[in-house]
Amino acid sequence: MVHIRFEGRSIDVTETQLGIAASMNDGAVKQQVARHLDVNSDRLSTYVVDRRPSGDLLIRPEAVYG
Template sequence: MIHIRFEGRSYDLEETDLGISDRTDNHEIFDRLARHFEVKRDRFDRYVIDRRPSGDYIVRPEAVYG
C-alpha cells in the first residue's frame, strides 16, 4: 500500500497501480507519482518517502521545524 499526502488530500494506491516493487528507488517512485497525478516531477521535490517495516510506503511533504 502506498499512502500519499498530496496537496492537502490523502490517497491510497496499490504498488501495482504505479508498477513499483520493493526494489524501485525513490526517484523512480516520484517519477511515477508525477505521471499518475499528471503533474511535473518537481512538484515532489520537497517530498519524502517513508518505507515502513510492513512494506507500506508513506509519501508526504518533508517536515520543516523551527
C-alpha cells in the first residue's frame, strides 16, 4: 500500500495502481506519484519517501522541526 499526503489530502493506492516496484529509487517513486496526481514532479521534490517496515510506502512533505 502507498499512502500519499499531498496538499492537505490523504490518498491510499496500491503499488500496482502507481506502477511502482520495491526496487525503484525515491525519485522514480515520486515521478509515478506525480503522474497519478497529475502534477509536475517538481512539486514533490521536497517530499520524503518513507519506507515502512511493513513494506508500505508513505509519501509526505518533509517535516521541519524547531
